[in-house]
Amino acid sequence: MSWRLQRFPSPKPSVALAVRAVAILLALVVGGLVVAVSGLNPFALGNQVMKSTFGSSFGLEDLGLLATPLILTGLAVMITRRIGLWNIGAEGQFYAGALAAAAIGLFVEGPAWLMLPAMFLAGVAGGMAWITIPTLARAFVGVNELITTLLLNFVATLLVYYFATGPWRDRGAGTLGSTPRIRYEMPELWGMVHWGFAIAVVLTVLAAAVLSFTRWGYEVRISGANPENALYAGIPVRRRIIAVMLLSGAVAGVAGMLEVAGTVHRLQGGISNNFGYLGIIVAVLARTSCLGVFAAAALMAFILNAGIILQTQGLTTSAIVALTGLVLLFTAIGDEFAHYRLVRADRATA
Amino acid sequence: MDIITGLLTTAVLAGGVLALAALGEVICQRVGVVNLGVEGLMALGAVTAIAVTISVPNPSVGFAAALLVGLCFGMVFAMATVLFRANQVLCGLALTLMGTGLAATVGRAFSGMPAKATFQPVIVPYLSDIPILGPAFFSQNILVYLTFIILPVAIHYLMFKTRHGLNMRAVGENPGAADAAGIPVLAMRFWYVSLGAALAAGAGAYLTLAFVPSWSDGIVAGRGWIAVALVIFARYRPMNVVMAALLFGLITALGYVGQARNWPVAPALLGMLPYLGTLCFIIVPVIVLRRMRQLPAAPAALGLPYFRDVR
Numbered sequence: 001m002s003w004r005l006q007r008f009p010s011p012k013p014s015v016a017l018a019v020r021a022v023a024i025l026l027a028l029v030v031g032g033l034v035v036a037v038s039g040l041n042p043f044a045l046g047n048q049v050m051k052s053t054f055g056s057s058f059g060l061e062d063l064g065l066l067a068t069p070l071i072l073t074g075l076a077v078m079i080t081r082r083i084g085l086w087n088i089g090a091e092g093q094f095y096a097g098a099l100a101a102a103a104i105g106l107f108v109e110g111p112a113w114l115m116l117p118a119m120f121l122a123g124v125a126g127g128m129a130w131i132t133i134p135t136l137a138r139a140f141v142g143v144n145e146l147i148t149t150l151l152l153n154f155v156a157t158l159l160v161y162y163f164a165t166g167p168w169r170d171r172g173a174g175t176l177g178s179t180p181r182i183r184y185e186m187p188e189l190w191g192m193v194h195w196g197f198a199i200a201v202v203l204t205v206l207a208a209a210v211l212s213f214t215r216w217g218y219e220v221r222i223s224g225a226n227p228e229n230a231l232y233a234g235i236p237v238r239r240r241i242i243a244v245m246l247l248s249g250a251v252a253g254v255a256g257m258l259e260v261a262g263t264v265h266r267l268q269g270g271i272s273n274n275f276g277y278l279g280i281i282v283a284v285l286a287r288t289s290c291l292g293v294f295a296a297a298a299l300m301a302f303i304l305n306a307g308i309i310l311q312t313q314g315l316t317t318s319a320i321v322a323l324t325g326l327v328l329l330f331t332a333i334g335d336e337f338a339h340y341r342l343v344r345a346d347r348a349t350a
Numbered sequence: 351m352d353i354i355t356g357l358l359t360t361a362v363l364a365g366g367v368l369a370l371a372a373l374g375e376v377i378c379q380r381v382g383v384v385n386l387g388v389e390g391l392m393a394l395g396a397v398t399a400i401a402v403t404i405s406v407p408n409p410s411v412g413f414a415a416a417l418l419v420g421l422c423f424g425m426v427f428a429m430a431t432v433l434f435r436a437n438q439v440l441c442g443l444a445l446t447l448m449g450t451g452l453a454a455t456v457g458r459a460f461s462g463m464p465a466k467a468t469f470q471p472v473i474v475p476y477l478s479d480i481p482i483l484g485p486a487f488f489s490q491n492i493l494v495y496l497t498f499i500i501l502p503v504a505i506h507y508l509m510f511k512t513r514h515g516l517n518m519r520a521v522g523e524n525p526g527a528a529d530a531a532g533i534p535v536l537a538m539r540f541w542y543v544s545l546g547a548a549l550a551a552g553a554g555a556y557l558t559l560a561f562v563p564s565w566s567d568g569i570v571a572g573r574g575w576i577a578v579a580l581v582i583f584a585r586y587r588p589m590n591v592v593m594a595a596l597l598f599g600l601i602t603a604l605g606y607v608g609q610a611r612n613w614p615v616a617p618a619l620l621g622m623l624p625y626l627g628t629l630c631f632i633i634v635p636v637i638v639l640r641r642m643r644q645l646p647a648a649p650a651a652l653g654l655p656y657f658r659d660v661r
Contacts, residue, residue, distance in 0.1 A: 007657065086439060137633045141640055146386070146439070147579045147632060154572045154625045162618035280443060316458060318567070322451025325390070325444045332440035333430050336655075 002345040011338035019334035020285055024299070027326040035315075045313060049306040057191055059305070064193035065263055066301035067294075069094070069272075071200040072255035073279025074286060074293045074300075075207060076248045080145075081283055082211055083244045084224035089134065089149025090252040091276025092156035093127040097253025098260045099160050100126030102267035105182035105260065106168060115184040119261055120254065127253015128246045130156060135245040139238045145245070153276065161269035168267065178268035186262035196258035201294070203251065208290030220244055252276065273304060274321060281328050300324070353611075357603050358486035362494060364606075365599020367556050370497045371577035372584070372591045373505060374549025379586060380509065381542045382522035382651040383431055386442025388550045389574025390449020391420050395554025397457040400465055400565040407467040413493070413555045420551020423449065424544035432539040435655035446574070454567045465563040469493055491560045498592055501549075505588040518542065522649035525656040535656050550574065572625060579628045583635065586648065594631075601627040 011019075032042035053059040073090040080087040087093075100122040108115065130152060137143035161177075168179045186194035211217035223230040223237045230237050255275065264271055278300050285299070286292030307320030371388050378385045395416035403412040423445065430441045469491035478488040509515040518538060520528040525535045557573070558565055580598060584590035605620040613620070 007659070088443070133629070133633070137636075141633070141636045143633050143636050144582075147575060147582075148629060150575050151572065151579065151625045151629050151632075155622045158618045158622050162616055166616055166618070277447065284440060316455055318451045318454030318458075320451070322448050322455060325447030325449075325451060328447060329430060329441060329444035332436040332444060333434050335440075336434055336436045 003342050004345050005340045006343045007339050008341055009339075011335065012341070015338040016287060016335065019338045020331060023330035023334045024327055026330050027323060030326055031319075031323045040313065040315075045310060045315075048313075049309050052309050053302065053305055061191040061193050062305050062308075063298065063301050064190070064197055066273075066304050067297045068193075068197045068200050068262070069255040069259050069275040070278055070282055070297040070300050070304075071204055071293055072251050072258070073275050074282025074297050075200075075204050075279075076252040076255070077279045077283035078286060078288070078293060079207060079211070079244055079248045079251065082217075082224055082288065083220050083241060084227075085138065085241070085245065086146050086280075087131065087149050087245065087248045087252075088146060088280055089131060089152050089276070090248075090255075090279045091272055091274070092149070092153035093130045093249045093252035094256040094259070094272045094276045095153075095156035095160045096126040096130035097123035097256030098126070098267060098271055099156075099163065099256075100129075100253070101257035101260045102163075102168075102179060102182060105184050106179060106267075112184050116186065116261060119184060119257055123253045123257025123260075124250040125253070127249040127251070127256065129249075130253070131245055131249030135242055135249075138245065139241045157269070160267065160271065164266075164268045170266075178266045181265050182260065182267075184261060185265060186258065194258070194262035196262040199254070199258065203254070204290055204293055207247075207251070208293075212290075216240075252279070273317070277321075278304070278324060281324050284328060284331060303327075353607070355482050355485050357600070357607055358482070359490075360603035360606055361596060361599040362486055362490060362498070363561055363599070364602040365595040365597075366490075366494050366497045367553050367561055367573055368577050368580055368598050369592050369595035370493075370501070370556055371550045371553035371574060372580040372595060373497065373501055373588055374546035374553070375578055375581045376546075376584075376586055376588055376591055377505065377549070378543050378546030379581060379652055380522045380649055381518055381539045382525060382649055382654065382656070383428075383539055383543045384438045384442060384653045385424075385427065385445070385543060385546060385550075386439060386578065387423075387427055387445025387449060387547070387574075388553075388577050389570055389572065390446040390453075391423060391547050391550035392554035392557065392570045392574045393450045393453035394423060395420055395551030396558040396569055397453040397460070397554075397565055398551070399555035399558045400460050400463070401456065403465055403467040403559070404460070404463075409467045409469045409559045412465075412467065412559055413469075413552060416551045416555030417548045420548040420554075421544050423551070424547020425540075427547060428540045428543040431655070432536055432543060435657065438653055438655070450570070457565045457567065460565045462566060463564060465558055465565075467559070468563045469560040493556050493560050497556070498596075502588045502592045509588065519649070522651055525651050525654075529656070529658060535658075539656070550577070553577070576624060576628045579632045582648075583631045598624065598628065598631070 035042045076090045077087055101119040104119045104122045134145045134148035137148055138145045164179055165177045170178055170180045186196050189195050189197055219235045220240050223235055223240045227237050259271060260267060282293060282296040282300055285296035303320055307317040371392060375385060375388060398416045398419045399412035402415040427441055427445050430436045431438045471489050472492050474488040478484040509518060517533045521533060521535050521538045529535045580594050584594040602624045605623045608615060608620045609617050
């Protein structure tokens with residue numbers, strides 16, 4: 001009786017989950033080794049991170065604050081994955097949503113109960129507008145959305161930078177490179193964590209339900225899995241692509257709006273802590289699971305928060321970006337390995 | 351007159367960065383692998399060149415060191431995508447994050463410092479006396495001649511005039527058939543992907559040794575992504591890549607000249623030109639070609655891992 005490795009079309013969910021745990025662990029080990037080589041004690045740093053994150057309610061509140069945009073950008077990327085596309089422009093749509101929301105918040109006056117929904121809608125519109133060109137190019141002429149969505153990130157970053165340091169800059173106080181404070185604020189839910197967190201959770205559950213349990217969601221998934229087949233079955237694939245991509249942009253835009261209205265209260269260059277790019281990792285770690293988005297966003301929030309804590313130790317947030325890249329690399333490799341199973345040679349008649 | 355010369359000089363200099371990175375990506379994509387890590391590789395190359403020239407003030411040494419670092423990271427990427435057959439998009443994004451993050455971390459010590467050694471212009475006798483074109487094309491540094499003349503000709507010859515090049519393209523078009531014909535598919539992919547990555551890192555070194563002679567965080571600024579777009583625009587041909595790079599360089603140069611001449615447009619808005627231009631160049635040709643029913647032909651097996659054992 002002999003055994004052999006056989007590749008299966010899809011990995012076992014349990015194996016895929018284990019792969020993620022191993023990938024994250026490996027990335028932390030490699031990161032720790034690099035830290036040790038550069039002369040710092042990784043265990044002491046880890047201890048400090050754990051203490052300041054979980055030792056006080058402040059730490060946990062920070063986690064919730066960082067997780068809010070990450071849930072949404074992760075969701076934005078995950079939605080497009082369902083139809084087999086990549087939206088790696090969540091960063092740009094985040095900026096566009098923040099810009100649109102800030103425009104309403106800065107220049108329109110009204111009661112807060114009216115203005116916050118208005119800013120929310122502006123965020124939706126901003127995010128959607130930002131993904132419109134890649135969407136149309138993808139749906140009508142088949143231009144790969146990877147590069148088009150990504151290129152617009154740089155444009156959005158520059159646009160926000162332009163407004164925050166140019167026409168909308170705060171002329172009063174000495175705050176450089178940001179607009180005046182926006183009066184309309186998301187009310188707080190728990191400590192510093194604002195209601196945006198609840199909105200992010202609700203939107204994620206809603207999107208997951210629609211994608212998993214409705215006919216529309218089914219059609220989206222089929223369009224992603226096999227476009228020709230979907231077309232043959234009478235599914236309007238093009239319309240599904242447009243809807244899904246616009247939805248994805250809208251979700252990322254909401255993340256930007258919540259960051260402006262809930263956390264930063266100003267528009268400033270670099271308002272996104274790479275949330276859009278980290279959203280890709282959140283989506284990859286979560287695979288297609290809605291609960292997975294929460295777990296992955298929490299993890300990324302933890303890592304991001306660790307970077308902020310460790311700034312006092314001379315580490316930079318860019319080191320954290322490198323670490324997340326390592327997580328992504330190991331996950332990608334592990335995902336491929338998860339396709340393999342040991343099977344008995346006499347049963348494998350492939 | 352000298353505004354045109356200035357524009358062309360900057361265009362050649364700026365286009366060279368893109369050309370070098372895009373040539374690497376052409377090699378990589380022709381054997382069937384999409385490397386989306388160019389941005390990260392360029393950042394690594396840029397910081398390596400600065401760091402090395404601080405202790406050894408010789409630009410060639412800095413450039414070679416960047417190539418070596420690129421080769422090493424390229425081998426990691428190739429191991430993941432070619433040997434382990436992991437998803438190429440994910441590995442590329444991972445490489446971009448790793449590269450930019452690592453480069454920024456390492457580069458903090460050199461931030462804002464001018465490069466200790468740079469490539470000096472080499473003036474080609476007689477040709478540099480040609481009005482307008484001479485100064486722009488024939489009194490540039492050695493890297494410009496390398497990326498605009500030597501490398502593209504060499505790669506074109508290798509890819510389209512030799513048997514080895516035919517094999518190379520076969521690996522990108524139909525790895526199964528190539529394998530059956532006895533071509534070592536995995537070895538071919540592994541080494542050309544690594545080589546392409548080395549060139550991408552070289553483009554980063556070009557950036558800090560010949561174009562903007564200092565390191566600062568975010569110095570690559572999406573040039574890696576523009577290079578990837580350029581490969582598609584150039585339809586995977588090395589000679590086209592050079593022409594396209596010149597065109598893209600011209601757009602970048604327009605932004606610089608605008609800033610230098612105080613055009614009444616904010617610098618941040620002028621800075622958008624390369625990205626918006628690239629966006630146009632990637633979408634418009636597809637629309638036109640669809641009208642003519644002539645879609646650009648990417649290598650048929652582009653982005654697909656090769657499994658000999660799974661059929």
